[in-house]
Amino acid sequence: MTPDPRRLLPSADPVTLIDAQGQPAGIVAHTVPDDVELLASLAALITARRLNDQAYALVRQGRLAVYPSSHGQEACQVAAARVLTADDWLFPTYRDTVAAVVKGVDPVEALSLLKGDWHCGYDPYEHHVAPHATPLATQLPHAVGVAHAARLRGEPTVVMAMCGDGGTSEGDFHEALNFAAVFRAPVVFLVQNNEYAISVPLARQSAAPSLAHKGIGYGIAAERVDGNDMAALLAVLGEAVDRARAGQGPQLIEAHTYRMQAHTNADDATRYRDEAEVKEWLDRDPIRRLETYLRDRGVLTDETRARFDAEADRVAEHLRAGLNTDIEPDPQDLFTYVYAHSTPQLREQAALLSDELSREGTS
Amino acid sequence: MTVLDAEMRTMSMAQALNQALRDAMAADPAVVLFGEDVGALGGVFRITDGLTAEFGENRCFDTPLAESGIVGMAVGMAMNGMRPVVEMQFDAFAYPAFEQIVSHVAKMRNRTRGRVALPMVIRVPYAGGIGGVEHHCDSSEAYYAHTPGLHVVAPSTPADAYTLLRAAIDAPDPVVFLEPKKLYWSKQEVTLPASGPGIGTAVVRRHGTDATLLAYGPAVPVALEAAEVAAGEGRSLQVVDLRSIVPFDDETVCAAVRSTGRAVVVAEAAGFASVASEIVARTTERCFSSLAAPIRRVSGFDIPYPPPKLEHFQLPGVDRVLDAVDDLQWEQ
CATH class of the missing domain: 1.10.287 (Helix Hairpins)
Structure with a gap:
């Protein structure tokens, strides 16, 4: 008998473990990560935000050609990399520089593409981070290939394949999910649904109940998660990675988040979305809610927060120094x-x- | 495999390709084959016949019917230690994979400053002459040849099919391997295993003194037949088989053209902005002072590939080649 296909469907609402006010949401189906993990993630989030804002500033100073910022989406970026082992692979898009950095890539090397010295500035094999993919969704079949090769050799590698809501409209998204499912390739597809593909809203990309609902058509188990909730992302992505590694085949996760800034510095977001909408998402900021949660639990002190800020400053300074250094190609x-x-x-x-x-x- | 195992056999190009795949798979466990119908069926042209049975499902397997996915998955497998050989069932069915080929397959080494190489082969049964209906007979070589980062080869004999495919699989870079469909069943005595000159080497198939015919893939037998007919009419034609379009063997081609002072390029593809055009341009640039006449092209017309009952009008034939040779300003 065909197994009940409803097991493949995502939950009706995105999984939230810590709500927008920083309070435990009381969900029992997933375990809230421990304080040590959440503190480390907060540190990474703070550095991530600094990297985004520093890179954005460096565009205005003429040091970067352009920067597609993940400001507002940092929890997705941090979680995508933190749930992986060193041997696991990450396949980032152009908006996922921060995820590549959290996986270990030097931020200066990660931004070489946008600085204009070369295309991919880092060694993909050093931290198992594929080159940033600019043509949408084209990297997803590569992720399937890396995972399938590892599986054929009996290696425990899992591949995190990232794309955005716009990317799910591409043929390669479909082909990659279908291939992954047919070959039971250990891939976690993470769709960061940030509501817009440059200017085009989600409603013009898809009429599916949610992007995670696309999974069932491929026989892929899917879940939706609050993309601004660090704890929920770590839990849901971590479980997906575990299932993929255990041989349960590919997983599809849709993270609901928001691109707080324009597509890039060259874009004018006021032409297609209003301030009230942006303000609404500001109230769901991933850093503030995690910080509130950890302070309420008594594990985050001003001193620790200052240490995290200092580390973020150090990374930003490293980025500035690197990008202000002209090399002669x-x-x-x-x-x-x-x-x-x-x-x-x-x-x-x-x-x-x-x-x-x-x-x-x-x- | 020792030299004692070598044996002379009469085999078709299809059999030679099959043997090359079999020998490459035996030589290197990283070689994997996949595509549409390449498993139990052995491919619609039987090029992968028996390989799943011999090497198992993990080495030669069918995929979902999606060419971009096939080539994209091959990119990932090549990134992760494998040497994929994928089959595009027909020339025109490879177009869904075009973005993967031009944006990733061709550029990965360059994008990553040589850190990520893609040793992979994209096999494409190509060109016409088999009475195929629409979308089955395209000569698509120019699209690939125009893309830096790809090697593009097209054998015309069973022996070359074997040696070039082995070389393509061993190559550190991606190779688009164009298999002339109408030559799949052409036969030759072949001694295997064979080794031959690598990718990038043309060969003089027939020596001659009056004019040189430059051809590749399915046009080579046409050029050879034209030379045979011309010999009966007292004209000595030389025939060069390019074998490799990228890299291009300027040295062999120019030496041949200079030795005769006249040349005709013969190719099936539509002529405008084609490989044939490139051959004329680069050979003229290099050999102008040796030329007694402009190099001519005999190519397909600039039309969508015709239906089966009309394709003989499109294919360069012996008469059209000899007419072009006649036009090479002999009376000066």
Whole structure:
């Protein structure tokens, strides 16, 4: 008999463990992470917010071409990386720089793409973080491939594959979920539903009851989670990772959150959403509610908070220093990494550029 | 495998490809094959025949019917230690994978400064001449050849099919491997295992002194037949089989063209903005002083591939090739 498909459906409302006022929501189906984990997550959240705001400022100073900020979505960013082991893989989009940093990537290297020195500035194998994907959802089939290869070799690797609400409209989202389900690949698909794809609201992306409801069509178990609730994200994503690692196949998690800033610095969000809406989400800020919760429990002191701020300052200073340092890119690198062994045609073209540069140098 | 195992056999290109896959899988456990119908069926052209039975479901397997997913999954598997060989069932069925190919397959090494290599092969049964209905006969090589980061090869003989496919699977970079469908059943005596020159090497198939025909893939037998007919008419035509479109063997091509001073490029694809156009341009740039006439192209017309009953009008044939040769300003 076909197993009851309702087991694949998400809960009616997003899972919240700590509410917008910082109070325990009294949900018993999931375990609230312990204080040690939540304190460490708060520290990461504070650094994450500083990174977002520092990067945003660096665009205005002309040090970054553009920055798609995850301001407001930091809890998703931190949780996505914190529930993984060092060997697990993370597949970030262009808005997930913070998640890559929490997984271990140096923030200066993570922003190389936007600084313009090169495309991917870090070694994906060092922390098992794939290059930022700019074409929407195209990285999701890669995540399935990494997971399937690991599974064929009997390795316990889990892959966290991130995308946004807009990305779920792409064909590659569909193909990746379908492949993952058919091959029972250990992938956790995390959809950060931040309500907008640049200017287009969720209602124009999908008429599904929720994005998590898409899971049942693939035979994938799905859940919805409050994307501004650090505790709920750690619990729900952590459980999804455990299930994937245990061989229960891929998982789909939709995190309900909000992009507090414009798509990038180049965007004008006032053209498509009103201030009242933004204000409403400001009241659900992920940092404030976690901080309230931890203070109420007596585990967060002013002293600890000051230490977290100092650490965030240190990371921001490292970012500023790195991005304010101009490096002289070697034009010959343009030809070096196209193929393992350069072709005769590229050798000719490299020589042409070299000749141009030497003539410029002597004139 | 020792030299004693080598045996001379008459085999078709399809059999040679199958043997190349089998030998590559035996040589390296990281080689995995997947695509549509490549498992129990052995592929619609039987190129993967028997490989699931021999190597198991984890090494040669069917996937959902979605080409972007197939190529995208291959990217991830190549990132994680495998050497995937994927089959696109027909040329025109590969288009859903186009974004994966141009945005990721071709660029990953470059994006990551060489840290992430993608040793993978995308096999594409391609081109016409088999009476196929629409969407089954495209010559799509220009799309791939125009994309930096890909290697693009097209064998014309069973022996080359074997050696080039082994080289493609061993290559550290992605290879788009174009298999001329109409040559799948062409036969040749082949000694296997064979090793041949790597990707990027053209070969002179027939020596001649009056003009050079430059061809690849399905156009090579046409060029050879034209040379045979021309010989009967007192004209000595040389035939170069490119084998590899990217990298392009300028050296062999230019030496051949300079030796005859006249040349015709023969290719099935529509001619405008084509590989044939590139061959004419680059060869003219390099060999202009040796040329007695402009290099001509005999290509497909710039039309969507015709229905089966009309395709013979589209395919470059011996007469069209010889007409072009006749036009190479002989009377000066």
